[in-house]
Amino acid sequence: MPPTSSIVHTLQRVKSYLATNLSSSNLEAARILEEKFQKLLGFLSMKLATLSRCLTQFITHSFWRLVFQSNPFVVQLIYFMAISFAGFVALKNLNPDGKPVPSDFDLMFTSVSTATVSSMSAIEMEDLSEQQLWVLILLMLLGGEVFTSMLGLHFNNAKANKEELSRRGLSSISREIEVSISANSIQQIDMECGQPEPVISHNQVQQTKSTRHSSRAILAHIVTGYLLASVMCSSVVIISYFWLNSDARQVLQSKEIKVCTFAIFTAVSSFANCGFTPLNSNMQAFTKNSVLLLLVIPQILAGNTLFSPLLRLSVWALGKISGKQECTHILLYPEETGYKHLPTQRNCVYIFLTVTGLILLQVTCVCAFGVGFKGL
Numbered sequence: 001m002p003p004t005s006s007i008v009h010t011l012q013r014v015k016s017y018l019a020t021n022l023s024s025s026n027l028e029a030a031r032i033l034e035e036k037f038q039k040l041l042g043f044l045s046m047k048l049a050t051l052s053r054c055l056t057q058f059i060t061h062s063f064w065r066l067v068f069q070s071n072p073f074v075v076q077l078i079y080f081m082a083i084s085f086a087g088f089v090a091l092k093n094l095n096p097d098g099k100p101v102p103s104d105f106d107l108m109f110t111s112v113s114t115a116t117v118s119s120m121s122a123i124e125m126e127d128l129s130e131q132q133l134w135v136l137i138l139l140m141l142l143g144g145e146v147f148t149s150m151l152g153l154h155f156n157n158a159k160a161n162k163e164e165l166s167r168r169g170l171s172s173i174s175r176e177i178e179v180s181i182s183a184n185s186i187q188q189i190d191m192e193c194g195q196p197e198p199v200i201s202h203n204q205v206q207q208t209k210s211t212r213h214s215s216r217a218i219l220a221h222i223v224t225g226y227l228l229a230s231v232m233c234s235s236v237v238i239i240s241y242f243w244l245n246s247d248a249r250q251v252l253q254s255k256e257i258k259v260c261t262f263a264i265f266t267a268v269s270s271f272a273n274c275g276f277t278p279l280n281s282n283m284q285a286f287t288k289n290s291v292l293l294l295l296v297i298p299q300i301l302a303g304n305t306l307f308s309p310l311l312r313l314s315v316w317a318l319g320k321i322s323g324k325q326e327c328t329h330i331l332l333y334p335e336e337t338g339y340k341h342l343p344t345q346r347n348c349v350y351i352f353l354t355v356t357g358l359i360l361l362q363v364t365c366v367c368a369f370g371v372g373f374k375g376l
Helices: 003-069 074-094 104-115 130-143 145-168 170-193 200-245 246-254 259-271 282-286 292-300 307-322 323-333 345-376
Strands: none
Touching: 003 259, 003 292, 074 104, 074 145, 104 130, 130 145, 130 259, 145 200, 170 246, 200 246, 200 259, 200 292, 200 323, 246 259, 246 282, 282 292, 307 345
16 A cells, blocks of 8 residues: 555544544533533523413502502593593504594593593594594593592402402401300300390301402492493494484595494493593584483483482392392492492482472473574
8 A cells, every 4th residue: 555545544543533523522512511501491491481370460569559558549540541542552552544633642632531521522523533533532431520430440349249258267266256155255245234135156147247248249240230231221222323314324424434333432421421422513404303311311411410329229120130138238338338329219210200200390491492583
């Protein structure tokens, strides 16, 4: 074998040996790096999960503390500021095409006015797009008195649930001791006075508390159902009227407003007593459609002056249909629910008679003045 060929063969063997060793060492290094990277990912995911859990607990604790331990005025102020700002952002980002764009201040004013059902607008309602009208519908619904009172009722129930859970954390032994001590003290007082009185057992006390709590929960659901039923029924009635009356439907078609949007907008606005409509002239465009005006009047009363009597009537009707004991408890002890819009039966009768009398007086005056003006 010539010396040159042997040298070349030796160099090739050295080259293959180095390549084999280097590749194996690189694979080992890559495997080690992959293991370390997997451990790092596992560590980071565990830390992120812990951080997100702590952040969620902090937000939840802060929320419950804000709702339950803060001044109700502060809670309502934050609530209305939040929905007003959210409404402003939505109105700003949903500008209509081919129509004049209102200024930011006018949009903010309209959003605040709608959320507080103040019935003041700095923009032309017909210049709003379909999406902006739905934003106003949501703002009127969230800012209405019935909806905000319903939220307060649900929050009070949640607060009662939380307090009940904290009470259950006490040991049963301590509760039995307290009950026995109170029972002995009552028996001793009865013996001294010579007038024995029945002792209320711990189970009776718990049953009374449970009845109160379930009554508040059922009342919250009744108010929610009342709100949804009123808006939905009124919307269906208004849609049906426009479907049957071509003249009224032609008014909306000339303004390029959908019947469904107008019906829901008018139903929510009348129930929340906001007074807005998608038309610049409000309800003046329907002066010849007196039936439509008559259909809107009950919705106005159902969300305002007659809300309390109708709510009590709803509770009574639900009690008759379902036979729930909680409904009877609500009617007998409305003050225990803590809901200011549920008065006693006598006050509901007074409210109904007052509202009916004022409406009849107004109708009489309008008819009398109308006849007098026609005579002139």
